[in-house]
Structure formats: C-alpha cells, structure tokens
Amino acid sequence: MLNWFHRLGSPRTFFAMTSNWHPWLLALSIGLLLAGSAWALLFVPPDYQQGNTVRIMYIHVPAAILAQSGYMMMAGAAMVFLVWRIKLADMAMTAVAPLGASITFLALVTGAIWGKPTWGTWWVWDARLTSTLVLFFLYLGVMALRSAMEGREQAGRACAILSVVGVVNLPIIKYSVDWWYTLHQPASFTLSEKPAMPMEMWLPLLVMVIGYYLFFFTVWFMRLRNEILVREQNTEWVRTWVAER
Amino acid sequence: MRFFFASMTRDLRVHFRRPSEVLNPLVFFAVVISLFPLGIGPSPDQLSLVAPGIVWVAALLATLMSMDLLFRSDFDDGSLEQVVLSGQSLMVLTLAKVFAHWLIAGLPLVVLMPIVGLVLFLEVDGIWTLALSLLLVSPTLSLVGSIGAALTVGLPRGGLLVTILILPLYVPVLILATAMVQAALSGSDVSGYIYWLLAVLLLSLALAPLATSAALHLSVDE
Numbered sequence: 001m002l003n004w005f006h007r008l009g010s011p012r013t014f015f016a017m018t019s020n021w022h023p024w025l026l027a028l029s030i031g032l033l034l035a036g037s038a039w040a041l042l043f044v045p046p047d048y049q050q051g052n053t054v055r056i057m058y059i060h061v062p063a064a065i066l067a068q069s070g071y072m073m074m075a076g077a078a079m080v081f082l083v084w085r086i087k088l089a090d091m092a093m094t095a096v097a098p099l100g101a102s103i104t105f106l107a108l109v110t111g112a113i114w115g116k117p118t119w120g121t122w123w124v125w126d127a128r129l130t131s132t133l134v135l136f137f138l139y140l141g142v143m144a145l146r147s148a149m150e151g152r153e154q155a156g157r158a159c160a161i162l163s164v165v166g167v168v169n170l171p172i173i174k175y176s177v178d179w180w181y182t183l184h185q186p187a188s189f190t191l192s193e194k195p196a197m198p199m200e201m202w203l204p205l206l207v208m209v210i211g212y213y214l215f216f217f218t219v220w221f222m223r224l225r226n227e228i229l230v231r232e233q234n235t236e237w238v239r240t241w242v243a244e245r
Numbered sequence: 246m247r248f249f250f251a252s253m254t255r256d257l258r259v260h261f262r263r264p265s266e267v268l269n270p271l272v273f274f275a276v277v278i279s280l281f282p283l284g285i286g287p288s289p290d291q292l293s294l295v296a297p298g299i300v301w302v303a304a305l306l307a308t309l310m311s312m313d314l315l316f317r318s319d320f321d322d323g324s325l326e327q328v329v330l331s332g333q334s335l336m337v338l339t340l341a342k343v344f345a346h347w348l349i350a351g352l353p354l355v356v357l358m359p360i361v362g363l364v365l366f367l368e369v370d371g372i373w374t375l376a377l378s379l380l381l382v383s384p385t386l387s388l389v390g391s392i393g394a395a396l397t398v399g400l401p402r403g404g405l406l407v408t409i410l411i412l413p414l415y416v417p418v419l420i421l422a423t424a425m426v427q428a429a430l431s432g433s434d435v436s437g438y439i440y441w442l443l444a445v446l447l448l449s450l451a452l453a454p455l456a457t458s459a460a461l462h463l464s465v466d467e
Contacts, residue, residue: 082459130416137413144409148400157463158396162410165392165456169414172445176417 009086011228012237018225025218032211039204047201056114058205062212063107067135068170070100070216074142075167078160090156091231093163094146095223099216101139108132127177134173138166152231248333249341256345260314267349270311274354277303278361289366296365297426300375304354305415308386309408311350312394315342320398320464329465335458339395343387343454351383374429378422381442388453389414395460418445 007013040058047054074096081089111129112122123129142159149155197205232238260267281299285291319325328338355376362372393411397403425438 134413134416137409141410141413144406145396148397148403148406154399154463154466158460161392161456161460161463162396165414168452169417172417172448173413176420179420 009084009088011088011091011232012235014088015225015228018221022218022222022225025214025221029211029214029218032207033215036204036207036211040208044201044204050118053114053117054201056110058208060107060110060114061205062209063103063110064132065209066212066216067100067104067107067132069213070096070103071135071138071163071167071170073220074100075163078163081156082160082164087231088228090153090160091227092220092224093156093159095227096220097139097143097146097159099220099223101136101143103216104132104136104139108136127179131174131177134177135170138170142166249337252328252338252341253345256342257348259318260345260349266314270307270350271353271357273310274303274307274357275361277306278364282365293366293368293371296362296367297371297375297423297430299365300358300361300379301419301423304379304383305386305412305419306408307354308350308383308390309393309411310404311346312390312407312411313404314350315346315391315394316398316461316464317394325398325461326465329462335461336454339391339454339457339461343384343391343457346391347384347387351379351387354383355380368430370432371426371430374426374435377439378425378442381439381446382418382422385418385442385446385449386415388449388457391457392453392460395457395464398461399464418442421445 008017036058041055044055046052074093077089077093077096080086081093108129111132115124116122142162145162146155146159149158229238229241278299281295282292285295316325319328329335358376358379359372362375367375390407390411393407394403396410397406400406421438421441425435425442428438429435
C-alpha cells in the first residue's frame with residue numbers, strides 16, 4: 001500500500017499511468033454536463049414563484065459548491081506537501097488554484113445574474129455572497145504569492161502554509177459573516193437530508209453537480225500533467241517523451 | 246522565557262532607535278482618518294454613523310503597513326538567520342517579536358482612539374467601546390499579520406502582497422469589532438462580543454506562531 005503510494009507520488013510514474021485517462025474523463029464529464037443542462041433547461045417544470053429564472057440554479061449551485069470544495073482540495077494537497085514533501089502534491093496545488101478561482105468567479109457572476117430577477121439587485125452584502133467573495137480573495141492571494149516568489153520549492157511551501165492558514169480561517173469567516181447579515185436562502189443541496197425541492201428538480205441538479213465535479217477533475221488533471229511536463233522538462237524521460245511525439 | 250524577554254527588549258530598543266519607522270504607521274492612520282471627512286462631507290450625523298467602520302479599516306491598514314517592522318531589518322542584517330541557526334524556538338521568537346510590535350504599533354492606536362472618536366463625532370460610549378475593541382483585537386491583528394510578514398520577508402517588495410494575503414483573514418474580527426461598537430451605540434449589552442473577540446485572540450495566539458515560525462524557517466532556508 002505504502003509502496004504503491006510512493007510510486008504514485010513520483011511525477012514520472014503518475015504521468016505514465018494516467019497517459020490515456022483524460023479523453024474518457026473529458027467525454028464523461030461533458031456528456032453529463034450536456035445531459036444535465038438539457039434536462040434542466042428543457043424538461044424541468046418552471047418554479048411556481050420564480051418561473052423560468054429558477055433554471056439559473058443548475059449553473060449556479062454546482063459552481064458555488066465546487067468553489068468551496070476546490071479550496072479544500074488545494075488545502076488537502078498543501079497539507080500532503082507540507083507533511084510528506086511529495087512534489088506531486090505541490091504540482092497539484094499549483095494546478096488547482098487558478099481553476100478554483102475561476103469557478104468561484106463563475107459562482108459570483110451567476111449568483112449576480114440570478115439575484116437581479118429574484119431579489120431585484122445584482123449584488124447584496126449578504127453573508128454567503130460576502131464569504132464567497134472572501135474565498136475568491138483567498139484564492140487570489142495564494143496565486144499572487146506563488147507568482148511573487150522566485151524559488152519553486154520555496155514558493156510551493158509558502159503557498160502551502162498560506163492555504164492551510166486559509167482553511168483554518170474559512171469556518172470562522174463563514175460563521176462571522178453568517179452572523180453579520182443573512183438574506184440568502186440556506187443551502188439548497190445536501191446529500192444528508194431530504195431535499196427541500198421536488199425530485200424532478202433535484203435529480204437534474206445532482207447530475208449537474210456530478211458533471212461539474214468531473215469536469216473540474218478533468219481540467220485539473222490536464223493542468224497537472226502539463227505542470228509535470230513543465231517542471232520536469234530537463235529530465236531524460238520528458239525529452240524522450242517529447243521526441244516520440 | 247529568558248529568550249523571550251531578551252528578544253523583546255532587543256526589539257523594543259531597536260525600534261526606539263529608529264523612531265520615524267515607528268511613527269510612520271501612526272501618521273498613516275491619522276492621514277487616512279482625516280481623508281474620510283473630506284470625501285464623505287463634514288456633517289457630524291453622517292460621520293458619526295460611519296465612524297466605527299472608518300476607524301477599523303484605517304486601523305487594519307495601518308497595522309499591515311507596520312508589518313514590515315516585524316522581521317524585515319532582522320532578515321536584512323542576517324540576525325534572523327543567526328537565531329534560526331542557534332536552535333532557539335522560533336515560536337518564542339515570534340511571540341516576543343509580535344508582543345514588541347504590538348507595544349509600539351498596536352497600543353498607540355488604542356491611545357489615539359479618544360481623539361479620533363471626538364474628531365469623528367462619536368458618542369462617549371462609542372469611543373470607549375471602540376478603544377476596548379481595538380485593545381482586544383490589535384494583538385490578533387499583529388499575530389495574524391505576522392504570518393504574512395514572515396511569508397514575504399524574503400521578497401524585495403512584499404508590502405502590497407502582505408495586504409492581499411492578510412486582509413481577507415481580517416474579515417471576522419472586523420465584523421465582530423464593528424458590530425460591538427454598533428451594539429454599544431444602540432445601548433445593548435456588549436459582553437457577548439467581548440467573549441467572541443477574546444476567543445479569536447486566544448485561537449490566533451495558539452495557532453499563528455505555528456504558521457509564522459514555519460514561514461520564517463522557509464524564508465531563511467532559501
């Protein structure tokens with residue numbers, strides 16, 4: 001088990017093992033996204049209060065969930081890197097930060113678009129919006145720190161420390177902001193409780209959430225492989241790999 | 246413990262030898278505060294309404310401006326490296342330095358508070374609560390800020406970066422502290438807020454030195 005873990009931690013083995021995964025991942029995630037969007041946009045009945053506007057939910061809610069999970073993934077990779085010094089974890093962390101920032105941005109933008117017809121305003125200083133905005137800034141901070149530092153190893157460790165500090169702060173930020181002011185509805189999508197919305201609306205949302213996660217993983221995966229190539233560009237195996245293309 | 250007091254007194258002595266570096270953040274604080282009446286308008290009603298927010302944002306910025314004092318000169322002249330090599334605990338060093346920094350950068354802000362409050366037409370109750378909240382929170386600001394200062398100490402121009410890294414982490418204390426002042430102004434009980442701010446202070450006292458010392462190791466290692 002540990003041996004397997006060590007071998008997977010080597011960028012070269014990881015790269016070789018996963019060399020033909022991403023077409024499958026890409027096909028599966030895009031298929032799910034297409035199916036979920038078609039189901040959500042064409043077949044789900046309009047909401048009795050919000051009408052067709054409710055369909056924005058299928059874009060917005062998965063993005064908002066993923067925005068937080070993305071940070072957790074980054075912090076998880078950071079923890080692994082700090083404890084075991086696995087280079088692959090640092091590469092994974094580098095690859096995930098811009099992705100997480102973009103998905104957070106998507107959540108903010110779609111939230112604003114949804115807010116205009118339902119609340120009558122693009123932006124409110126509501127608890128969830130604010131904590132998502134802070135999350136966006138945390139992502140930007142990690143990215144700024146990485147681009148400011150020269151040494152790669154050093155930049156990786158600095159970003160790892162910052163991500164872990166951010167993760168300790170996230171719940172505090174979330175609760176303080178919740179306490180500050182709340183207009184947003186409570187979480188509309190949990191697996192642990194019975195959904196508050198009817199099944200015919202919930203199921204396409206589930207498909208969309210899974211599709212978003214898979215798509216996120218796929219792009220992360222491609223970025224990670226790219227990062228491996230960039231960092232190992234002076235090694236023998238990358239040269240032979242490039243020469244074979 | 247001896248190491249703690251030794252590095253604290255050394256830091257204080259170094260800071261007092263260069264008074265302008267210590268005064269600059271305070272001047273910055275005063276200038277920022279005096280810009281707001283010019284921007285918003287001089288009406289006392291409006292100013293007293295937004296005063297807690299103005300004071301708090303200015304205090305956050307001033308604290309971050311002073312963060313350079315924490316490790317920069319020690320890093321530049323190599324004494325930080327000597328401490329790392331000597332094997333003394335970096336957590337103790339961090340605590341000593343942060344405490345010295347709080348004495349010269351955090352505490353003066355609290356002392357300035359009555360004047361600032363009067364200039365912004367706050368009621369007396371509000372001024373006292375504002376000073377109390379700043380007293381409770383400024384150590385937290387220094388502690389959390391020390392993480393950013395330690396991460397960026399090796400960089401030639403770390404100042405702006407520190408603000409980007411650290412300001413989002415200040416959101417909870419900003420919310421709690423301004424809510425406390427608003428509660429005092431509306432005449433309600435503030436003891437709940439005091440407990441909250443103390444809890445945050447204890448949490449950062451326990452955890453921030455861990456992150457800061459890890460970051461110092463890293464910046465010196467290079």
